[in-house]
Amino acid sequence: MFNISREFAPPFKLIAPFFVVGTIFYILSAAALLFISFDYDYMQMGIAGWAHLFLLGYVMMIIFGAMAQLIPVVLETGHFSVDFYYVIFPLLLLGTIVMVLGFWLNPILLSFGGILVLAAMGIFAIEVFLTIKKTDLNTLTVKCVKVSNIFLLLGILSGFLLSLTIAGFLGVDINSILKAHVYAVVGGYIMITIMGITLILLPMFGLAHGFDEKPVNLSFKIMTYSVAFVIIGSFIGFKVLAQLGYIGAFVSIALYFYQIILIYKKRIRKESDIWFKSVLFAFFSLLLSWILGFMYLLSTDYRPLLYGAVWFLFMGFFSFLINGHLYKIVPFLVWFHRYAPLVGKEKVPMLQEMYPKKQSEYEFWFTMGGTLIAGYGLMIGSSDFFKAGVAFLFIGSVFLGTSLKWMLNFGRN
Amino acid sequence: MAKVTKEQVYDAIRTVIDPEVGFNLVDMGLIYDVDIDDENNVHVKMTLSTRGCPLHQMMQQWVKEAVEKIADVKEVTVEIVWDPPWNISMASDNVKKALGAG
Numbered sequence: 001m002f003n004i005s006r007e008f009a010p011p012f013k014l015i016a017p018f019f020v021v022g023t024i025f026y027i028l029s030a031a032a033l034l035f036i037s038f039d040y041d042y043m044q045m046g047i048a049g050w051a052h053l054f055l056l057g058y059v060m061m062i063i064f065g066a067m068a069q070l071i072p073v074v075l076e077t078g079h080f081s082v083d084f085y086y087v088i089f090p091l092l093l094l095g096t097i098v099m100v101l102g103f104w105l106n107p108i109l110l111s112f113g114g115i116l117v118l119a120a121m122g123i124f125a126i127e128v129f130l131t132i133k134k135t136d137l138n139t140l141t142v143k144c145v146k147v148s149n150i151f152l153l154l155g156i157l158s159g160f161l162l163s164l165t166i167a168g169f170l171g172v173d174i175n176s177i178l179k180a181h182v183y184a185v186v187g188g189y190i191m192i193t194i195m196g197i198t199l200i201l202l203p204m205f206g207l208a209h210g211f212d213e214k215p216v217n218l219s220f221k222i223m224t225y226s227v228a229f230v231i232i233g234s235f236i237g238f239k240v241l242a243q244l245g246y247i248g249a250f251v252s253i254a255l256y257f258y259q260i261i262l263i264y265k266k267r268i269r270k271e272s273d274i275w276f277k278s279v280l281f282a283f284f285s286l287l288l289s290w291i292l293g294f295m296y297l298l299s300t301d302y303r304p305l306l307y308g309a310v311w312f313l314f315m316g317f318f319s320f321l322i323n324g325h326l327y328k329i330v331p332f333l334v335w336f337h338r339y340a341p342l343v344g345k346e347k348v349p350m351l352q353e354m355y356p357k358k359q360s361e362y363e364f365w366f367t368m369g370g371t372l373i374a375g376y377g378l379m380i381g382s383s384d385f386f387k388a389g390v391a392f393l394f395i396g397s398v399f400l401g402t403s404l405k406w407m408l409n410f411g412r413n
Numbered sequence: 414m415a416k417v418t419k420e421q422v423y424d425a426i427r428t429v430i431d432p433e434v435g436f437n438l439v440d441m442g443l444i445y446d447v448d449i450d451d452e453n454n455v456h457v458k459m460t461l462s463t464r465g466c467p468l469h470q471m472m473q474q475w476v477k478e479a480v481e482k483i484a485d486v487k488e489v490t491v492e493i494v495w496d497p498p499w500n501i502s503m504a505s506d507n508v509k510k511a512l513g514a515g
Contacts, residue, residue, distance in 0.1 A: 073467045269512050270512065
């Protein structure tokens with residue numbers, strides 16, 4: 001029995017590096033914002049480099065680490081081979097560093113970094129699909145895992161084409177491929193993965209039961225079609241199809257948000273711990289991002305609205321959702337590694353005792369303040385406000401780092 | 414050989430705490446039934462608060478080990494069932510109150 005349990009929970013030494021390195025990249029992304037000059041051009045290499053530092057180094061790194069643990073939970077079967085993650089980690093780490101340096105220093109590096117990232121994500125997707133083959137489950141979360149990984153492959157292939165083009169080896173239309181790349185990765189992979197995983201994690205941590213799942217089912221379908229429309233529309237130059245995709249993505253997120261409200265209303269656990277506060281701000285940011293994005297759609301290309309929408313999606317929604325869940329996932333990993341074998345033999349700590357209360361609060365308030373101030377600065381074009389906010393954000397990110405260290409060292413002799 | 418009672422089994426399972434919520438499995442209302450035959454073989458029918466619980470197998474194991482500690486118990490089997498699905502009304506009043514659902 002014990003061996004089977006371990007099969008469902010990958011080794012601590014395998015998963016912990018994803019979280020440690022992901023958090024380091026998060027601190028570096030916050031620090032990098034202090035030095036990047038925003039001139040409202042998303043095609044700028046400095047911004048593209050930062051976006052990859054943040055999305056590949058932090059978001060993807062932590063999602064991959066979390067998926068190593070969550071895939072068996074979601075699919076109710078062990079990994080096809082969890083050892084694949086020992087290969088994925090160094091490839092993704094090195095690929096991210098080389099790609100970011102490629103954007104910031106020399107575009108020739110992009111193709112090399114691109115190959116490494118392509119390999120890391122290809123191996124990840126293959127392992128996920130081989131694990132899916134082992135299960136008969138067909139829940140919405142399983143569907144989300146399947147579809148999101150197909151989009152991940154499309155996203156990384158389009159990204160690789162872009163890296164070859166920027167490095168000068170290919171001559172594809174950067175603008176149209178970039179849209180496909182961004183939608184495949186952000187909408188197709190990250191958003192659909194979040195939909196599937198939060199449908200498990202939010203009810204699990206909030207003890208919510210008996211809620212209607214129709215909104216998220218519909219949201220998933222609409223998001224899938226929307227991302228596909230944008231990818232196809234961008235590739236073949238059919239603008240109407242791509243625009244249909246943009247609108248569909250907004251409808252999908254609205255339905256997903258409604259689903260979250262349904263789960264929130266049914267939750268039994270009312271305590272306002274660091275996880276709850278982080279998740280609450282994450283969804284507030286998603287709402288803000290949605291409103292700003294919708295206003296941008298209605299505007300005549302008023303860019304500050306677009307940048308505000310992206311800022312609150314990345315730094316508000318993604319960051320707070322990920323950071324909040326670190327306070328649940330990391331203590332569980334440590335508990336499982338150090339204390340599960342002692343259950344019934346000696347007193348073991350509760351998970352709530354296994355994260356630092358003060359440091360996590362500092363992390364939350366500094367990061368939240370920083371996100372709001374910097375987002376405001378970005379939208380009104382004030383470098384001073386933006387840098388002030390980013391300074392807070394950076395302090396918050398350092399507190400995340402110290403909190404992570406505290407959690408990983410809990411109970412270490 | 415003394416006959417093992419249901420109360421003994423429930424008391425043994427009360428030592429198993431869910432590390433996430435901090436309550437024992439009996440007070441959480443996760444133990445649906447306990448069946449003890451004439452030979453003192455014990456069958457526990459239980460559920461979990463969520464289907465995707467990463468401690469699924471470990472909970473089964475902890476319950477089994479806890480019941481096995483009772484004197485004169487022979488074989489212990491623990492079955493996880495999902496019907497009826499768990500809800501807060503199955504928990505004890507002190508759990509409901511502590512979680513804010515009382």
